[in-house]
Amino acid sequence: MNKDNALTEQPTYYEEVVNKGYSRRDFVKFVSIMTAFIGLEQSAIGQVAKALETMPRMPVIWLHFQECTCCSESFIRSSHPIVADILLDKISLDYTETLMAASGTQAEAALRNTMAKYKGKYLLCVEGSVPLGADGVYCMIGGKTSLQILEEVAEGAAAIIAWGSCASNGCVQSAKPNPTQATPIHKIIKNKPIIKVPGCPPIGEVMAGVIVHYLTFGRIPELDRLGRPKAFYNKRVHDTCYRRPFYDAGLFVETFDDENAKKGYCLYKVGCKGPTTYNACAVTKWNGGTSFPIQAGHPCIGCSEENFWDNGRLYDRASVFSGFGIESSADDLGKIALGGTLAAVAVHAVATNIGKSKLIHEHEAEGKESEKELE
């Protein structure tokens, strides 16, 4: 990031860390952890440390729209305290509805201030989806709709991070029939680099990693086709799951209370979406590496995948078709169609023998005649 005047007024991250009372040792530990999370080699530790030592703190505006704040919650629980203290602390965030001390006019003033002072330089983080229904009345702050706020603030942002499934995909509030028309960020803002960090919530370390990467290199991390950072979303949970040997062997938990569940077999048949979900859960794990859903005996629900809330059931692998009265599985419909087809074929066979009897009998007679003539 270039050091122009507005930014140099800001202290560097390292200065902030020292001011907060952390030792150099803590700082280096933090840098090492972050470097590993971003998926960089050990040799890059120096680069990351240097960036945090010399770069002025990047102004961050963090907007909250239709969401449950689980992303923020996850973030402040990431393993290293510096993450919460420096990256998310009120000093670091120039504006965030949930954590800032100011309120009302003061808060609005702080927002305007940051937007004006650091135009084109600040990082915009968005938590939550934007409701477009009923002219946006479902989520308004300070008399403005989410859409207005987002468009104004995005205007001067250097880049946007869409935190969580809400901002990346719409999440549960956009589930059918999506009454508020909850809309993810990338469908609204088209002219800014957007990093999607899906998950409900995303893993705290992943969130910190995305920010640190941006700080270190001054540009957004490498993204996959869906706009997610490759370092964290390029593998399926299934490909890194420690229960995978049971999957390959064909040993599955059939019900949650069976013997197989005790033995820790694969959760595929109780609905695990690990095979279709791209996330770092099985590697980074949660709450400072303590565990992750599958380790706790619960199938992955695919919370970082688009439409996971409408695509099928949580505890069943069968794909469902709603709208047939009851939710019937695709295979039920298939079996009905197969039965219908077999019945139709049988009817047709009978009809053929009746309707085309003359033709068939002629062939038969001719054939028999030839048979006789052949001695």
Added chain:
Amino acid sequence: MANKYLHIPRLRRVYVWELPVRFYHWLNAAVIIALIITGFYISNPLALMSNKDASHQYIMGWVRYIHFAAAYLFFFNFLFRLYWGFVGNKYANWKQFIPTSKRFFQEMWKVFKIDILMLKKNGQQQDHLSIGHNAMAGFIYFLTFLAFLVQCLTGFGLYAGMSTWWLPRLFAWVPAIMGGDIITRQVHHWSMWFFILFAVIHVYLVFYHDYVEGRGEISSMGGGWKFIEEDVFKKNLHQTPNPEKTNDKK
């Protein structure tokens, strides 16, 4: 009595399905059956009653392995058939699958009247029109080829995420535009049913044509021959669903 059937004309042998088409057909049928069986297993594996350690078995692994191996065969076989649609004989030509002319639609309607409604003409029961596949069959095969395409796109799209080879990775855009692997996998599962229903109807109709027309329909996919009556042949009554190039006869 012996002379009663002398009016029945001699049958003339026509080479309809060339060896590559026959080879394609049976390889295709075999791998599709394998893909359906393994696909069902993948979607809902059996509850194994086994005390063996996971390290001593690899059931799901093998089933998936067969699915993917069959998938590659299926894919290349499919590509080959597309190629043969440009270089093969007139019955294998791609034009006989895609309704582009009035004649094609007229014949589809005729087939519908004769084979489904079983209408009579001048009090006569009617039989065949085409010596290759008829227009209706051709059109259904066209839909089948589209289903092949859907299955290859979604299948390789899912496979891209677990492969390091460039070929499947070419399909990585499929789940991206469909909105993720979950929905891609469901579409892959649903379209399997098309193949099952197609196979039932297809096999039935092959038997039906053989039975009603007596021209060697079933065995045509074995030896390649079908047979038509001399007078039909002479009067050039048979046709292909779509007109061929004008410099060809008829």
